[in-house]
Amino acid sequence: MAQEMNITVISTPSKLIDIVLAPDGSNFPEWKFLIKVNLDGMGKGDHLEKECPTDATAGDWKTTDKALMSRVINCIDRRIILSMQHCQTVKEVWDLVNKWFSGTSNLRKLYQLSQEAYRSSQKGRELRDYYYDFKSVCVALCAAMPITNDVGEMTKQRDRLLVFSWIAGLDKEYDVIRSQLLGNKDLESLDQVFSMLQNASGNNDSNELQERNVLMSQGGSTSDNYGYGSRGGG
Structure with missing residues (x-):
């Protein structure tokens, strides 16, 4: 059966x-x-x-x-x-x-596409699969950042790609800050991002300096970090 x-x-x-x-x-x-x-x-x-027309064809259109x-x-x-x-x-x-x-209003998506396009790697895939996957990324990136006659918009797109390239190369200690930056509505320029990172790093450095001062007051050594801490006497 x-x-x-x-x-x-x-x-x-x-x-x-x-x-x-x-x-x-x-x-x-x-x-x-x-x-x-x-x-x-x-x-x-x-x-x-x-949009829906407002003339006699509106009914059929709807x-x-x-x-x-x-x-x-x-x-x-x-x-x-x-x-x-x-x-x-x-x-x-x-x-x-x-x-x-599309990525046009999503910085995280744009960042992801830019990294897949400009930091591409075959990673063991068949050559044909690698090619088609890369082409797909390129199409998505071009759709998200289309070429226009607006010079201002094109300049903004170029600056954004420069920002993405730069923050992608930041050390691991900046992972959290990088994620926070990509959560912003927009990143205007590399100078702006550098200033934001520098301010954030300055706050971290101040906290770290306070910790070092506490260690020094307790007789701790900072030679590993500065190279001129307490040395063994003879």
């Missing part, structure tokens, strides 16, 4: 693409590309960028948008959907996931 099997069938018309956006956004570049390609191919790419929205939502992990219940249009969903995962 054949064993009974339970098979779950997903109706393809209910999903715009075959992949689901991961809750950590790790596959966002691929997901974004496929969503856009499919909607453009259907002649509905304008729903990603335009009906189409709701149908498209359901198919896009079905391509998103359920844990993310809970945070987008306020979205009413495809554009609102699109703008929200771009804000979360």
Whole structure:
């Protein structure tokens, strides 16, 4: 007697693409590309960028948008959907996931992408896999920091990459401060970051100096750190 099997069938018309956006956004570049390609191919790419019209076509536009929205939502992990219940249009969903995962307003994501792009390592992967993974990172980084005609914005992007490169090379003792910096809304310049780190280091140095003074008052030696502490006499 054949064993009974339970098979779950997903109706393809209910999903715009075959992949689901991961809750950590790790596959966002691929997901974004496929969503856009499919909607453009259907002649509905304008729903990603335009608001609902206010003329006589508004009714039909809303009906189409709701149908498209359901198919896009079905391509998103359920844990993310809970945070987008306020979205009413495809554009609102699109703008929200771009804000979360594109990196444009997320310094930690930008930092991660910059490190994967500029400090890349094969790490035992097949050459082809290493190449495709690197290309994926480059696409995500370019999407997060697009080329524009705005000189000010381009200068800001360049300065941000310089900051990322510099703080990535900081010693381990600065790990906590680095994490705090990436939690900021923005990092304007390398000079600003250096000043912030110097101030933080100054506070740490003051605390350390107080500890050294206590040790010296108790007869402790500081030769290991300064090179001129108490020496054995003969």
